[in-house]
Amino acid sequence: MYLWDANILRAFGQGHASLRLYLLRVPWAEIALPSVVVAEVLRGRCEFALKATPAEAPLAHQRLLDTQQMLAQFRIVVFDVACATVMERLRQQHRRRKRYADLMIAAMVIAGQHILVTRNRTDFVDVLPATQLANWIDDPPDAS
Amino acid sequence: MQYTLILTETAEGGIQVTIPALPACRVEAATRDDAIRLAREAIAQLVSRSEVVQVDIPEQPRATGVPHETPWVWFGTARADPTWDALFDEIEQRREATRVAR
Numbered sequence: 072m073y074l075w076d077a078n079i080l081r082a083f084g085q086g087h088a089s090l091r092l093y094l095l096r097v098p099w100a101e102i103a104l105p106s107v108v109v110a111e112v113l114r115g116r117c118e119f120a121l122k123a124t125p126a127e128a129p130l131a132h133q134r135l136l137d138t139q140q141m142l143a144q145f146r147i148v149v150f151d152v153a154c155a156t157v158m159e160r161l162r163q164q165h166r167r168r169k170r171y172a173d174l175m176i177a178a179m180v181i182a183g184q185h186i187l188v189t190r191n192r193t194d195f196v197d198v199l200p201a202t203q204l205a206n207w208i209d210d211p212p213d214a215s
Numbered sequence: 216m217q218y219t220l221i222l223t224e225t226a227e228g229g230i231q232v233t234i235p236a237l238p239a240c241r242v243e244a245a246t247r248d249d250a251i252r253l254a255r256e257a258i259a260q261l262v263s264r265s266e267v268v269q270v271d272i273p274e275q276p277r278a279t280g281v282p283h284e285t286p287w288v289w290f291g292t293a294r295a296d297p298t299w300d301a302l303f304d305e306i307e308q309r310r311e312a313t314r315v316a317r
Contacts, residue, residue, distance in 0.1 A: 081303040086291020099285040111309070115302040134298055144286040171313035 072103045073205070074148060074180055076189035077111055080104065082208050084141070093207040103146040103185075107175045112138060150175060153182040161198060170194060220254050222247060237261060 075083075082090045116135040123131035158178035165174065173191075177198040180187045187195060188205045195204055221233045230250035231243045242257050244250035293299035 077303055077306050081299070083290060084293030084296070084299050086294050091290065094285050094290070100283060111306045112302065115305055119298065119302070130298070134296070137292070138302075141289050141292070143280055144282055144289055146281055169314065170310040172310045 072146070072148060072183065072185045073097060073101055073188050074103055074105050074176070074183075074185045075108065075145075076105075076176060076187060076191065077108045078190045079188050079207060080108060080112065082190075087208055089208050089211055092212050096212060100146070103148045104142070105176050105179045106147055106149045107172055107179070109142055109147055111172065112142065148179060148183060148185070150179055151182075154178045157182045165198065169198070174198070218258055220251065222250055234258065
């Protein structure tokens with residue numbers, strides 16, 4: 072599966088031209104969101120809805136529902152026990168330099184033998200092999 | 216065992232009985248009392264000839280709701296939504312905060 076990092080979901084919402092080219096080539100059934108990204112996105116939308124002023128609340132709650140419906144279009148890969156085992160190993164190797172959610176996503180990619188699609192190569196390049204990293208925004212499909 | 220009976224008045228003025236738990240079992244009678252009596256007999260007869268067997272089906276149903284084709288209708292829907300970018304900026308900031316904290 073091609074697991075999307077949050078920055079690729081962002082580009083999906085923005086209708087990014089390069090992402091569109093990939094989506095014309097890659098079957099939707101091979102694309103999934105890691106449950107980590109789902110949690111991050113829903114947390115943001117839920118907090119927006121719950122902390123909004125009365126004037127902002129109608130928009131915030133509508134955005135929560137819109138986002139929930141968009142997420143429902145995606146297959147979701149769940150962080151399971153196998154991911155937790157890999158994550159423990161990664162934390163011991165990279166504890167001080169890595170961001171927690173990045174390590175969770177990397178563990179999911181390794182445990183499930185997926186390919187991570189992200190714009191942020193920098194934070195994954197020393198955790199994942201090059202064959203399991205792709206950038207569908209900055210590397211046009213013809214060039215890869 | 217208790218069964219739920221649905222008594223429905225027919226166009227001819229009689230009473231039709233349907234039994235949700237036993238859809239094949241239907242009776243009709245001229246009066247309400249007769250309808251209930253006939254339904255009771257029909258259920259007893261059907262049950263006396265029947266055996267209840269439960270089977271396990273190991274295969275899970277396929278996930279519903281997730282489209283097979285790219286959901287283009289959602290592509291670019293947040294283009295005019297400034298809260299979309301703010302949402303992902305915040306996700307990025309929160310990730311960055313964990314680099315130092317842990």
